[in-house]
Amino acid sequence: MENNGGNTFDRRAALKTSAMALGGLVLAGERTEAFPRSVNTNSGPSKLKITDLRVATVVKPGPSPCPLIRIDTDQGVYGLGEVRDGASATYALFLKSRILGEDPLKLDKIFRKIKQFGGHARQGGGVCAIEMALWDIAGKVYNAPVYALLGGGKFRDKIRLYADTTESDDPKVYAQRMKERKEGMGLTWLKMDLGVEMVAGTPGTVTNPTDLNQWEANQLPHPLLGMEVTDKGITMLEQYVAAVRDAVGMEIPLSMDHLGHLGVKSIIRLGKAYEKYNLSWIEDVIPWNYTDLLKQISEQ
Numbered sequence: 001m002e003n004n005g006g007n008t009f010d011r012r013a014a015l016k017t018s019a020m021a022l023g024g025l026v027l028a029g030e031r032t033e034a035f036p037r038s039v040n041t042n043s044g045p046s047k048l049k050i051t052d053l054r055v056a057t058v059v060k061p062g063p064s065p066c067p068l069i070r071i072d073t074d075q076g077v078y079g080l081g082e083v084r085d086g087a088s089a090t091y092a093l094f095l096k097s098r099i100l101g102e103d104p105l106k107l108d109k110i111f112r113k114i115k116q117f118g119g120h121a122r123q124g125g126g127v128c129a130i131e132m133a134l135w136d137i138a139g140k141v142y143n144a145p146v147y148a149l150l151g152g153g154k155f156r157d158k159i160r161l162y163a164d165t166t167e168s169d170d171p172k173v174y175a176q177r178m179k180e181r182k183e184g185m186g187l188t189w190l191k192m193d194l195g196v197e198m199v200a201g202t203p204g205t206v207t208n209p210t211d212l213n214q215w216e217a218n219q220l221p222h223p224l225l226g227m228e229v230t231d232k233g234i235t236m237l238e239q240y241v242a243a244v245r246d247a248v249g250m251e252i253p254l255s256m257d258h259l260g261h262l263g264v265k266s267i268i269r270l271g272k273a274y275e276k277y278n279l280s281w282i283e284d285v286i287p288w289n290y291t292d293l294l295k296q297i298s299e300q
Helices: 011-028 107-117 121-142 171-183 214-218 231-248 264-277 291-299
Strands: 050-058 066-073 078-082 190-193 254-257
Touching: 066 121, 078 121, 107 121, 171 190, 171 231, 190 231, 231 254, 231 264, 264 291
Parallel strands: 190 254
Antiparallel strands: 050 066, 066 078
8 A cells, every 4th residue: 555655554564563562561661460350269169968958847927837948968068948838848858868968069950850849839849948958058158149149130238028917807907917017117018918718707798609618629720619709798808908008098008919719700800999099919819820811800
């Protein structure tokens, strides 16, 4: 390439000269060293081995009992996990023979070994508790929070809490308990359980075509029971929500759970009756896998 004066301009030579000049500046300045930063120079954990799985059952106010498990290792590191309230410790104990002698840090291997015994809700409590305890061990061994091991990040230093509240057949008592959650505990979000069973003992509140007992009925998905709440039942249930709102005010968010094993028509009617109380959500109205019915309820 030639410039207007006819001199040849060599781009490669120019780049070479520039690189040498930059190199000279670096060499002329402070001496630099290459060294690792924020690197853990300790050796990796030596091989761990699971030696035991034990259960402690905690009985507490609210949903109980709660089976907690502890997985021990040959180096004194242990992990804790929870089966779930109201579930049997057997869900975890019968998996003990399948994990003894395993390296607890090989989480994926162990999970693949036991996941066939899992499932939804309390049936999956054993697998969930074991995986939870294994992550607890991993966090202790690597000295890192589990959320970081799972690839998560920390976005806040505190989170907003809400609390469930023990039920009462008396709307005024129920409302007072909710008020104590707000004023006594300082909570800024509340949730109440309001199942149809709270009024089902009063004649004329529900239509129940099944002769199943409560235990048998609870084993069936909600929409399959054919239970529907009447206008009288809706009026009685609404009195609970009205009493709670009168006690805690409209400013604080209020959610609801455990409506009961009701049909879709009743869930929609209850939702409309509760609209004036501005509920944040109504939880578990039907099983999660009935997605078409959930869509139908939401659209109503």
